[in-house]
Amino acid sequence: MRRYTTLLLTAFLLVVVVVAGSAYLAGSGHVEKGVAMRELTVYTTLPAEHAALLSDGYEKKSRVRVNFVPLSSKDLVDRAAKDDRSAALVLADERTLAELSKRGAFAPYDSEATDAVPEEFRQEQGAWTGVWYDPVVFAVNSDYLRTLKNVPDTWTELSRGETRISMTDFVAADAASNLLYSLIAQFGDEEAYRILRGIHPQVVQYTKYLSNPVRQVGMGEADISIAVASETLRYVADGYPIRIIYPADGTAYTLAGAGVLASAKPDDQQAAGEFVDWLLSDEAQTILWQKGFDFLPTNRATLAYQQFAGKNLVLFTQKPDFTDEQRHEFLDRWVKYIRFSKAGK
The missing domain is CATH 3.40.190.10 (Periplasmic binding protein-like II)
Incomplete structure (x- = not known):
């Protein structure tokens, strides 16, 4: 009898461990093949095709799923200006970014990658940075x-x-x-x-x-x-x-750029900053170029910029x-x- 009691207790503990592990993974973000994936929500005015390419490329590299929410400029400004923590980043046209910056919606973000972008392509206090x-x-x-x-x-x-x-x-x-x-x-x-x-x-x-x-x-x-x-x-x-x-x-x-939202959680802001750095990389530019979207990168330290015939x-x-x-x-x-x-x- 004692032997069966031990087996039942062991089985019960295994069930507890599995349930607890599943709950942990579910709370960490998207789960794919049993591996937790962090998720990042981005408000954008970009065409859906551009967003899909970037999302897929970044997920393969970093195991972070980027959920783009396409919005008109007006709707994006109205939503991002609110302190709802639904998104951590905005990837949009310059005019939309400038309006959000006036409203104090962004948390300044600086990195080695953003520092390589000329001043004409970024907000002077680092609220947002142009990517291409x-x-x-x-x-x-x-x-x-x-x-x-x-x-x-x-x-x-x-x-x-x-x-x-x-x-x-x-x-x-x-x-x-x-x-x-x-x-x-x-x-x-x-x-x-x-x-x-x-x-x-x-x-x-x-x-x-x-x-x-x-x-x-x-x-x-x-x-x-x-x-x-x-x-x-x-x-x-x-x-x-x-x-x-x-x-x-x-x-x-026309300039597209990214800004980290001040309303986002600290961990999400960090993840958003890492995504901004990736957007400024050769890898992100190559993904767009391979599909015929030949934008000029703002990061002059990239090989993509150096190879562009009209860079000057x-x-x-x-x-x-x-x-x-x-x-x-x-x-x-x-x-x-x-x-x-x-x-x-």
């Missing part, structure tokens, strides 16, 4: 380029030319409208609209998508496109006859820090007096 950017370039058909004696390499020269230009409609995409606001911030509204009035008669099509202007140049349907570098590089990699011209008088760009391009120095009302007015003026103006042609 996408500049606007001139994509030129290679055959057309060979016919030119003087290559237009400034916005002014482009506005004075006689060529076939394709560009994305400013009202169709944020990256396109950002060019309008950036031209105004850099040159002043009078000069910016003068440049755009000069470009308008040469435009064969205002497209709805960022990729179409580059495709049209590659197919010979346009001579020059005003396009984002990431789309241009994708078509160049696919063998289209396109040469990239980086505007000598500077260009606009000139960027606009003035930020388009305009209110929503100002942006609406600028866009409305362009639509009325240039885009759909008979005098514009």
Whole structure:
């Protein structure tokens, strides 16, 4: 009898150990094949495809599952500004990050990786750090380029030319409208609209998508496109006859960056910081590049940055820090007096 009692007691203790272990693993985060995985929740304005690539890549490297929550800029600001501890990090566009920084939503984060990022790509107190950017370039058909004696390499020269230009409609995409606001911030509204009035008669099509202007140049349907570098590089990699011209008088760009939320728990803030450092690494950049997302890394210490042919391009120095009302007015003026103006042609 004593023997059976001992066996029953041993079995009971084993059950207790298994239950306790399962409870511990469940409290640690996601459990995969019996191994606890830490989880990190990130609010983001990035496209879902970008987020999925980054999440999968980081999980394979660090055994940390990154749960991206896609939100509009307004919804993200409203949610992240609250002290709800639901997320530890924000990965978003520069304007969203700047607004959250004004509201004190971020805990400053500094590391060797963030220190390698130029000041123009990060908040001066370390509230957020840019991880990559996408500049606007001139994509030129290679055959057309060979016919030119003087290559237009400034916005002014482009506005004075006689060529076939394709560009994305400013009202169709944020990256396109950002060019309008950036031209105004850099040159002043009078000069910016003068440049755009000069470009308008040469435009064969205002497209709805960022990729179409580059495709049209590659197919010979346009001579020059005003396009984002990431789309241009994708078509160049696919063998289209396109040469990239980086505007000598500077260009606009869209910036994506990350900020650690002050409302997050200390352990989650540490995990968020480690993820930021990874986003600034060659590994993260390579994951995006392999899928055709050719963004320029802000971390100049990376091999990815050193290999980029246009790494020394000139960027606009003035930020388009305009209110929503100002942006609406600028866009409305362009639509009325240039885009759909008979005098514009």
